[in-house]
Amino acid sequence: MSTLPQTALITKSIATSSSTSSLRRRGSLAFPIKNLRRYLALFSQQITVSASVIVKHPFSSPPVPTWPLHLAVIVEVLRSATDVYEHIFEDLSEIRHCVDFFFHYLPKLPQMQAISFHLPIPANGRGFGDVLAPLEAMENGARTVSGQWIWDSRVWDDISKRPFAQSALAKDPLAAREGEKVIMYLHGGGYCMCSSATHREMLWRISRATGRRIFALDYRLAPEHPYPAALQDVAHAFSHLTDSVRGCGFQPRDVTAAGDSAGGGLALALMMYQRDQGLPMPSQGLLLSPWLDLTMSCDSWVTNKIDYLPGPPKTDTNPIAFYCSGTRNVKTLARQPYISPLWGDLEGLPPLLIQCGGLERLHDECILFMYKASGGKPFMSYNYPDQYHRHTHEQEREKNGGHSSRDQPQDGNDNKNVSGPGGEKKQSLGSLENRVELEMYPGMVHVFQAVPFLPETNTALQRMLEFMQRKEANADKALSLGLASVSATTAPMATMTVATPTATTATVLTDPETETVVELIDIVLEKEEAEKSEEEAVTAKTAQVDQEQVVIGLLVEKLVEQTSNTVATTAAKSVEEEAEQVGLEEDIRREELEGEALMCQA
Numbered sequence: 001m002s003t004l005p006q007t008a009l010i011t012k013s014i015a016t017s018s019s020t021s022s023l024r025r026r027g028s029l030a031f032p033i034k035n036l037r038r039y040l041a042l043f044s045q046q047i048t049v050s051a052s053v054i055v056k057h058p059f060s061s062p063p064v065p066t067w068p069l070h071l072a073v074i075v076e077v078l079r080s081a082t083d084v085y086e087h088i089f090e091d092l093s094e095i096r097h098c099v100d101f102f103f104h105y106l107p108k109l110p111q112m113q114a115i116s117f118h119l120p121i122p123a124n125g126r127g128f129g130d131v132l133a134p135l136e137a138m139e140n141g142a143r144t145v146s147g148q149w150i151w152d153s154r155v156w157d158d159i160s161k162r163p164f165a166q167s168a169l170a171k172d173p174l175a176a177r178e179g180e181k182v183i184m185y186l187h188g189g190g191y192c193m194c195s196s197a198t199h200r201e202m203l204w205r206i207s208r209a210t211g212r213r214i215f216a217l218d219y220r221l222a223p224e225h226p227y228p229a230a231l232q233d234v235a236h237a238f239s240h241l242t243d244s245v246r247g248c249g250f251q252p253r254d255v256t257a258a259g260d261s262a263g264g265g266l267a268l269a270l271m272m273y274q275r276d277q278g279l280p281m282p283s284q285g286l287l288l289s290p291w292l293d294l295t296m297s298c299d300s301w302v303t304n305k306i307d308y309l310p311g312p313p314k315t316d317t318n319p320i321a322f323y324c325s326g327t328r329n330v331k332t333l334a335r336q337p338y339i340s341p342l343w344g345d346l347e348g349l350p351p352l353l354i355q356c357g358g359l360e361r362l363h364d365e366c367i368l369f370m371y372k373a374s375g376g377k378p379f380m381s382y383n384y385p386d387q388y389h390r391h392t393h394e395q396e397r398e399k400n401g402g403h404s405s406r407d408q409p410q411d412g413n414d415n416k417n418v419s420g421p422g423g424e425k426k427q428s429l430g431s432l433e434n435r436v437e438l439e440m441y442p443g444m445v446h447v448f449q450a451v452p453f454l455p456e457t458n459t460a461l462q463r464m465l466e467f468m469q470r471k472e473a474n475a476d477k478a479l480s481l482g483l484a485s486v487s488a489t490t491a492p493m494a495t496m497t498v499a500t501p502t503a504t505t506a507t508v509l510t511d512p513e514t515e516t517v518v519e520l521i522d523i524v525l526e527k528e529e530a531e532k533s534e535e536e537a538v539t540a541k542t543a544q545v546d547q548e549q550v551v552i553g554l555l556v557e558k559l560v561e562q563t564s565n566t567v568a569t570t571a572a573k574s575v576e577e578e579a580e581q582v583g584l585e586e587d588i589r590r591e592e593l594e595g596e597a598l599m600c601q602a
Contacts, residue, residue, distance in 0.1 A: 264290025
């Protein structure tokens, strides 16, 4: 991969960011009196929006009939917040401070535990190359990366009883324990907002559902720190987690990289970077509504207006321009694989679980990523019924003795017949496991897992645990069979590939709210079939033309041969006629000479 143009732009942005940026960085959350008026204006606006939704709910249906009241209120508040921010606050730093202030002092449940940490960055970094080399050269040993350890109290009660892992030489109180698995989580927020504090409640629920501690990182935000500053922080955090001498001492196979929205794209960028540099990778990835394409080229950015995410930006002050060091660099950097993983090489990556809502603006790029990850072949998509269809789903399950046609396979192993888009039976691909799995939740919006008390949220959390356990069991089985190597110290590009390609065939999606999924897949498949048919037609036409040319050549050769024979025969006849004519002339001349001789004698 060539990165010289990007590296030049990155070096230029690094040199100018410190002098041009005046935004407030993460730090003190003291309440600023000067912003009291703005805070009150924002609070009153959100109270008005919430009250309006609550009053209208009994008399008019929400935007989606299946939404409960609290989901409708949250979506409407978040949707209106974008316009409110633009009119109330003067710059991004005030918006960021308002959000962090609210979540920082939000009361925590007794069973929710969070401990802050600060990871020291050594002088000259850890020697990361490629796009991170300019930033590594600027490290002087004084900088740290902050974040929070978040877990449920019952999880810590179990883990704290275990002895330290043999790989955890530092014996830090928070270091790895024997047999412990950990999730490194990267928060969303468009690379310019939010923190581990804003996601604390959701991460606590993930910890409680999975039984694992959450290592939540506060990576540097744009526009003060554009790409690749966030990627550098994430790479250092993963190295710290797996450093047995000065870090936590986790084995890479015990670390799961996770993230939502921009954090999901950043987690995938980390895996790509570690793979390209020949460094150890996390064992698997959990991507919640990941932002995979910063070019915003998919139709769902325009069509899925019900989502609370804003549409494509109309001004220069937007997260994409912030992350790419200005609008002048967007066209150059937006398709860079570490910024938009959809445009990168997906070979050699760890297993991935993607969860997204059927109504969110990132819907199409998640499907296209899955289609690309499957090598352009049909793939498996887990489809969960929403609340509206759940009743009929349970009735069908009871009627059929505990089974339902809506039930989806829980494992991606081969030799399973599943239905294709048209209902026909198709044989799944011959791979030991699915490398990438997509779960589509109809009726849900962007990062719906952050909304508590939803059946879809509980299902998604449970699926995270099932996915991690299944993939870890497959990896252990592969190691025991000698089919793959997932060493903690060396993880080349192909070590995580257990067998051949990634995904199996697509299941039937019958919900009205998921018809767009089938239509998108059908369009792609029809286009592929049309291109294949056109290519076959061209090949057949070319073969026919070649055959005709051969026949014409034979006819020409025969005609030339016949013409040559005719010319030779004609020439021979002409020679004979000329010889006869010459003979006659000679006879006449001889007779004339004889006559003249007789006359002379007389």
